[in-house]
Amino acid sequence: EVQLVESGGGLVKPGESRRLSCAASGFTFSNAWLTWVRQAPGKGLEWVGRIKSKADGGTADYAAPVRGRFAFSRDDSQKTLYLQMNSLTVEDTGIYFCTTAVSGADYWGQGTLVTVSS
Amino acid sequence: QSVLTQPPSASGTPGQRITISCSGGSSNIGSHNVYWYQQFPGAAPKLIIYRNDQRPSGVPDRFSGSKSGTSASLAISGLRSEDEADYYCLAWDDTLGGRVFGGGTKLTVL
Numbered sequence: 001e002v003q004l005v006e007s008g009g010g011l012v013k014p015g016e017s018r019r020l021s022c023a024a025s026g027f028t029f030s031n032a033w034l035t036w037v038r039q040a041p042g043k044g045l046e047w048v049g050r051i052k053s054k055a056d057g058g059t060a061d062y063a064a065p066v067r068g069r070f071a072f073s074r075d076d077s078q079k080t081l082y083l084q085m086n087s088l089t090v091e092d093t094g095i096y097f098c099t100t101a102v103s104g105a106d107y108w109g110q111g112t113l114v115t116v117s118s
Numbered sequence: 119q120s121v122l123t124q125p126p127s128a129s130g131t132p133g134q135r136i137t138i139s140c141s142g143g144s145s146n147i148g149s150h151n152v153y154w155y156q157q158f159p160g161a162a163p164k165l166i167i168y169r170n171d172q173r174p175s176g177v178p179d180r181f182s183g184s185k186s187g188t189s190a191s192l193a194i195s196g197l198r199s200e201d202e203a204d205y206y207c208l209a210w211d212d213t214l215g216g217r218v219f220g221g222g223t224k225l226t227v228l
Contacts, residue, residue, distance in 0.1 A: 037163070037219075044120075044222035045155070045163060045206050063216045097162055105174055108162035 002026035009112030022098035122220035140207035
């Protein structure tokens with residue numbers, strides 16, 4: 001069974017940093033392209049970015065609002081995806097989901113809530 | 119303000135056919151595939167259409183997608199109360215250098 005479990009959310013102050021994790025199981029993690037999507041309270045979905053598999057170059061693409069502040073990384077041996085968030089602002093508040101596609105089906109974690117507030 | 123424009127709301131009665139539009143431009147829908155997601159309150163989104171008009175396994179054939187030029191549409195036929203949810207389109211945008219969601223459409227089944 002494919003599972004994605006995000007963790008690391010919580011309350012952070014503006015300007016601070018936070019690292020989120022997404023632990024995966026049930027599929028060949030090293031082959032997967034992984035995506036982060038966020039959703040501010042009561043708002044729509046926002047694509048944050050994605051990281052390719054190492055076989056496909058391992059590069060990442062970021063949405064404009066987070067480019068230069070956020071960084072994705074992956075530990076294929078631990079089957080874990082990371083999202084390092086720096087210089088956080090109140091606009092970064094929301095639920096952060098990790099998602100991937102496996103054999104034509106998409107899978108999402110339950111999300112982890114990040115609240116940026118002073 | 120997303121580069122993909124969706125109506126904020128749509129409604130229909132049970133059994134009816136409704137469509138939700140997603141309007142973009144040459145840098146996104148005009149040159150890339152469109153994906154559609156369904157989201158219920160408090161839940162993660164679920165992919166219901168990929169590559170413009172393909173349905174993942176398990177998605178009822180009441181759901182269909184289409185694309186023409188710089189616009190895409192999601193159609194739901196035989197509307198049911200359980201279809202009441204938020205629907206989002208998604209496409210890559212060359213100008214932004216990433217994927218972008220539409221603003222979302224809240225579907226109400228009257």
